[in-house]
Amino acid sequence: MTDDQRPGEFELIERYFAPLAGPGGLDLRDDAGLLRPGRGYEVVVTADALVAGVHFFPDDPPAAIGWKALAVNLSDLAAKGAKPDGFVLTIALPRDWTEAWLKDFAAGLGTLAGQAGCPLIGGDTVSTAGPLTLSVTAFGTVPAGRMVRRAGARPGDVVLVSGTIGDGALGLAVHGPDRPGWVAALDDEQRRFLADRYLHPQPRIALAEALQRHASAAMDVSDGLVGDLAKLLKASGIGAEIDLDSVPLSAPARAALMADPALAELAWTGGDDYEILCTASERDYSALIAAAAERGVPLAPIGRIVPEADAVRYSGKGGGQGFARGSFSHF
Amino acid sequence: MTDDQRPGEFELIERYFAPLAGPGGLDLRDDAGLLRPGRGYEVVVTADALVAGVHFFPDDPPAAIGWKALAVNLSDLAAKGAKPDGFVLTIALPRDWTEAWLKDFAAGLGTLAGQAGCPLIGGDTVSTAGPLTLSVTAFGTVPAGRMVRRAGARPGDVVLVSGTIGDGALGLAVHGPDRPGWVAALDDEQRRFLADRYLHPQPRIALAEALQRHASAAMDVSDGLVGDLAKLLKASGIGAEIDLDSVPLSAPARAALMADPALAELAWTGGDDYEILCTASERDYSALIAAAAERGVPLAPIGRIVPEADAVRYSGKGGGQGFARGSFSHF
Incomplete structure (x- = not known):
């Protein structure tokens, strides 16, 4: 009292x-x-x-x-x-x-x-x-027995991610007290979109059943795609090749990256996405994408699982250098 | 990190x-x-x-x-x-x-x-x-269906409490930085006992099955016997007559109350007992006491449930006056 x-x-x-x-x-x-x-x-x-x-x-x-x-x-x-x-x-x-x-x-x-x-x-x-x-x-x-774990990814599996990546971290910058210069390049609607993605993350509840049926491993992206992918790979004891050009970005995020290309790293390593990172076998991944689409959730393939433990090769724009933030192993 | x-x-x-x-x-x-x-x-x-x-x-x-x-x-x-x-x-x-x-x-x-x-x-x-x-x-x-609730006590049920009451609150006084005068009346072993009851509460796990089989209502005593009893009565929509002389006290608690009789109120209203307060029908309560005793836990009858909602009559030493702390209704 x-x-x-x-x-x-x-x-x-x-x-x-x-x-x-x-x-x-x-x-x-x-x-x-x-x-x-x-x-x-x-x-x-x-x-x-x-x-x-x-x-x-x-x-x-x-x-x-x-x-x-x-x-x-x-x-x-x-x-x-x-x-x-x-x-x-x-x-x-x-x-x-x-x-x-x-x-x-x-x-x-x-x-x-x-x-x-x-x-x-x-x-x-x-x-x-x-x-x-x-x-x-x-x-x-x-x-029973159907919880999707981090540790189920196998070499050859396709790596997929839901929705768009980076909005949360960019939204934090838009919403926070120290607005960086690039924010000025966005219009009001773009700023609102990004800030809202930070303030009101939309958990991908609609994906649960599709993941349970078709995914070999999954986790949510809360600490940044690069760092969270490293955790999934570590749990599964494998590596991955990721095409950064395939990582889906929202239109407001693309506008921000146009204004400041260096923001790409923030998008890939920043937190608060609350999207789903998952893997599915070559045989299952199309069914997973279709089941997700039926529930209105876009799932994009962004790479492949490889046998080398804990190793990630990033290709695409910005993939040549390492990441200052997040677990990252370049080989 | x-x-x-x-x-x-x-x-x-x-x-x-x-x-x-x-x-x-x-x-x-x-x-x-x-x-x-x-x-x-x-x-x-x-x-x-x-x-x-x-x-x-x-x-x-x-x-x-x-x-x-x-x-x-x-x-x-x-x-x-x-x-x-x-x-x-x-x-x-x-x-x-x-x-x-x-x-x-x-x-x-x-x-x-x-x-x-x-x-x-x-x-x-x-x-x-x-x-x-x-x-x-x-x-x-x-x-399924056997969780013991607060809201199951019926008029005529016997009110029982496990172990001893007041050790936690007295132990807090012994252990805390502002030792009251009565602590000097206790020997080292008595002080250790009370402080330990405060620091290492023993959850009455051994009672769970007996309660599930025989109790009509139960809750743990964490905020003081008087206040927690009031919550149980409110949930069950009934009242109780409690004989405070029947509320079990440990030997160190009795020694403290000998040194300062006013401590009785602290014992009955202070928190951190982590004992079980429960009710059982006239027919069941002996079986409950026996089942508890088999598991090494003493259960003492301390009163009866009465039909009057939210009303508690306390008898015994100290029962004539109300309680400054805790929910209490005198009638």
């Missing part, structure tokens, strides 16, 4: 979090929530923590912070081929929190939870002398 | 967290963990956040902090009748974290995880400009 006019934990749950529990939702006032996976299903569990000043700006719109806290976890579930089933939230509120902030935060969180069919099933609200800190643990279900 | 000599996130996972994943453990380097409840079982989910300076002293032994972060969650699972199955940890490390601290923290966490058969299945490590912040989400399994 707070000592002032602000509501206590019980009232917060009642006013702002109970509506996120969904119509058939559990009683958030009990000590625990319940997951009831169907027969033959397993529960995929993922967790991400977000700290104000590290993962978002403290003065970002609270609804965007709420959205993002869940979105980054749903992105992991999608990459694992899992259908969202519920989440828990622990939130450490800084001394100066306001009810208006929390209301908007819960609204943003609830919008995505509703869209994704992913109710809140529990959590904890505490106070902190430090910055706002959020931790979301999200749950999804997959048929 | 940190810029200094301290290990990065990958190395931290490898060195300190991977051993907590257990022998059949999942690859913590993937994006997600897996739960595989047996056929006919459901997954109970609980989450608690702990912030340095709020839930523990920043200079508490790191092994005790690690132990407690998991213990408070296992206590919730036990109260719900669930067998521990795994947990995820998100940890926001302050700027001045050291590898020695993290090593001891993981050791304390791992000791309890090993004892409880509750492996680490995932998590996230981030940095914060604020205090150390931990969030644990723990999973347990129960036969």
